[in-house]
Amino acid sequence: MTDPCSATRLPTELPSNPMDWAKAWLDEAFEKGVQRNPHTMTAVTVDETGQPTGRMVLCKEFVVDPGYLVFYTNYKSDKVRHLNHNNKIALVFHWDSFGRQVRLEGEAIRSPADESDAYFATRDWASQLGAWGSDQSSPLESRSALIAQVGKRAMKLGVGAARNWKSIAVADRPVIPRPPHWGGIRVWPRRIELWIEGTDRIHDRARWDRSLVRSDDDTYTAGEWTGTRLQP
Numbered sequence: 199m200t201d202p203c204s205a206t207r208l209p210t211e212l213p214s215n216p217m218d219w220a221k222a223w224l225d226e227a228f229e230k231g232v233q234r235n236p237h238t239m240t241a242v243t244v245d246e247t248g249q250p251t252g253r254m255v256l257c258k259e260f261v262v263d264p265g266y267l268v269f270y271t272n273y274k275s276d277k278v279r280h281l282n283h284n285n286k287i288a289l290v291f292h293w294d295s296f297g298r299q300v301r302l303e304g305e306a307i308r309s310p311a312d313e314s315d316a317y318f319a320t321r322d323w324a325s326q327l328g329a330w331g332s333d334q335s336s337p338l339e340s341r342s343a344l345i346a347q348v349g350k351r352a353m354k355l356g357v358g359a360a361r362n363w364k365s366i367a368v369a370d371r372p373v374i375p376r377p378p379h380w381g382g383i384r385v386w387p388r389r390i391e392l393w394i395e396g397t398d399r400i401h402d403r404a405r406w407d408r409s410l411v412r413s414d415d416d417t418y419t420a421g422e423w424t425g426t427r428l429q430p
């Protein structure tokens with residue numbers, strides 16, 4: 199098999215699983231530290247009027263088989279409100295210094311609660327508190343109102359009035375449970391495109407499609423990928 203990281207072109211016989219390639223590119227971007235957050239991806243959802251809207255999120259898990267990605271967010275945010283209405287989503291990664299782009303389109307569902315609990319427990323303690331502090335995407339009167347809200351909620355969770363949480367001794371930090379409105383979103387792609395920059399704008403592109411059938415609350419049954427080379 200062609201090594202995805204040394205390949206300057208997609209092989210003549212397209213890879214059978216594009217997720218392998220996308221994951222290898224993501225891993226390499228981390229290993230080589232190409233940018234501060236190499237796992238940043240644009241996530242596009244569609245609101246109730248049909249208006250698409252994009253924002254950056256962090257890919258925290260990339261599972262090649264059976265093939266899904268996970269990001270974490272506030273379930274009361276605009277993006278999740280959109281997904282509750284229409285669970286179709288598009289994701290885009292771009293690693294400029296490698297001249298590589300990965301586009302994914304598919305469906306989003308919430309991660310199982312135990313998976314979100316396990317991930318939340320690994321987060322930095324102050325970030326755990328931060329997840330309680332913000333009603334993401336809700337209007338806000340002022341920055342100081344947010345700081346007051348965050349402090350008030352921290353106190354409810356048993357944290358003293360300290361302004362600087364990081365100054366609280368580890369032994370004095372209460373265990374922070376995962377907020378029920380915060381957790382993972384699993385994205386199951388049914389289409390992936392790999393793009394490699396070429397000279398004179400003669401880039402290399404191919405798109406893969408597969409079937410997806412929802413099998414239960416947390417999972418889809420996915421078919422085999424079929425690849426098609428595309429003009430740049």
Ligand SMILES: Cc1cc2nc3c(=O)[nH]c(=O)nc-3n(C[C@H](O)[C@H](O)[C@H](O)COP(=O)(O)O)c2cc1C
Nearest residue numbers: 238253254255256269270271272275276277278335
């Ligand atoms: C580099 C970067 C990474 C981000 N990662 C996340 C993330 O993983 N989850 C998240 O909810 N918001 C993340 N954000 C903030 C979102 O872009 C966005 O502002 C927020 O989720 C609210 O979006 P919404 O109102 O469309 O739901 C990130 C922003 C940047 C710039």
